[in-house]
Amino acid sequence: MSYETERRVAFEAVIKACKLCRAVQAAHLAGGVIDKEDKSPVTVADFGAQALVSDHLAAAFPYDPLVGEEDSALLRQPQNTTLKETVIRNVRTIIPRLSEKDILAAIDRANAAGGPKGRFWALDPIDGTKGFLRGDQYAVALALIEDGLLRLGVLGCPSLPLLSIQGQGGSLFVAVRGQGAFIRDIDRGEEREIRVADIASASEALFCESFESSHSSHDDMSDIVKLLGVRKPPLRMDSQAKYGLLARGDGTVYLRLPTRKSYVEKIWDHAAGCILVEEAGGMVTDLAGNPLDFTQGKTLLKNKGVIATNGKLHDAVMKAVHSVIRDQP
Numbered sequence: 001m002s003y004e005t006e007r008r009v010a011f012e013a014v015i016k017a018c019k020l021c022r023a024v025q026a027a028h029l030a031g032g033v034i035d036k037e038d039k040s041p042v043t044v045a046d047f048g049a050q051a052l053v054s055d056h057l058a059a060a061f062p063y064d065p066l067v068g069e070e071d072s073a074l075l076r077q078p079q080n081t082t083l084k085e086t087v088i089r090n091v092r093t094i095i096p097r098l099s100e101k102d103i104l105a106a107i108d109r110a111n112a113a114g115g116p117k118g119r120f121w122a123l124d125p126i127d128g129t130k131g132f133l134r135g136d137q138y139a140v141a142l143a144l145i146e147d148g149l150l151r152l153g154v155l156g157c158p159s160l161p162l163l164s165i166q167g168q169g170g171s172l173f174v175a176v177r178g179q180g181a182f183i184r185d186i187d188r189g190e191e192r193e194i195r196v197a198d199i200a201s202a203s204e205a206l207f208c209e210s211f212e213s214s215h216s217s218h219d220d221m222s223d224i225v226k227l228l229g230v231r232k233p234p235l236r237m238d239s240q241a242k243y244g245l246l247a248r249g250d251g252t253v254y255l256r257l258p259t260r261k262s263y264v265e266k267i268w269d270h271a272a273g274c275i276l277v278e279e280a281g282g283m284v285t286d287l288a289g290n291p292l293d294f295t296q297g298k299t300l301l302k303n304k305g306v307i308a309t310n311g312k313l314h315d316a317v318m319k320a321v322h323s324v325i326r327d328q329p
Contacts, residue, residue, distance in 0.1 A: 066122075119144070131239055171244060196309075207230060247280035255307055281310070287325070
């Protein structure tokens with residue numbers, strides 16, 4: 001199966017969402033942020049991007065379930081009326097035909113449970129919300145999963161230029177299983193194939209980690225890079241943009257090291273980035289060396305942590321990770 005239609009539709013959906021995110025970020029919307037029960041922030045752009053992607057997918061694939069991070073419950077609360085109205089206004093600048101009812105329903109359509117059977121999409125409307133709020137890196141991440149297997153991933157990174165880490169412009173990544181990984185400027189249509197870095201010495205590698213210390217253990221990372229003799233300091237960056245850097249050869253290793261034993265990763269935080277790196281020639285496993293398991297619903301319940309590398313360094317990095325974690329009390 002070529003997935004040509006799925007690829008095109010996913011591209012279009014992510015581009016719409018990125019357009020809204022850019023507009024919201026540029027407007028510095030006052031009152032556009034609230035906290036969820038877990039104290040993580042959610043913004044106008046999170047809700048708006050999910051509505052746009054959900055609506056676009058439903059038009060093309062009405063029977064495909066969608067697993068998304070957000071729902072409209074917070075927007076329906078009376079104290080959040082202003083936020084709801086701002087979401088509706090911003091979504092309608094992209095798709096004027098949508099009513100309030102349509103928009104809330106599109107957000108709530110992303111309520112599928114996932115699992116080992118059938119076909120569904122996984123969406124993180126803004127991966128890296130805190131980065132988005134700071135004006136740093138964030139991503140719109142969309143993946144297609146069939147019978148627990150990743151088939152397609154699209155990653156929109158509006159703040160990640162094609163040829164550097166900082167500067168103007170944005171990048172749009174896409175990968176289809178067995179067809180390679182590609183990148184294009186988010187505002188133009190010409191694609192080029194990408195590959196992971198051809199680096200076999202850990203000392204030459206650029207390690208990437210989460211900006212937030214609550215997402216990945218910075219102390220463990222420091223010990224690991226010292227053990228491997230890495231010369232460059234780790235790059236801290238929000239979102240799955242780190243997977244994009246690895247896939248296009250700018251980064252070499254991305255580690256997601258658990259900060260507490262009870263933490264379980266969500267599928268939308270890794271699905272699009274995982275297939276992108278794998279199709280670019282890299283390797284993605286958990287800390288035990290197992291492939292990420294997307295059959296467990298909304299979470300990676302059977303996996304602990306994430307190691308993504310260019311492949312050549314995977315065994316050495318995993319050995320160092322095991323040494324550091326084993327030595328902990």
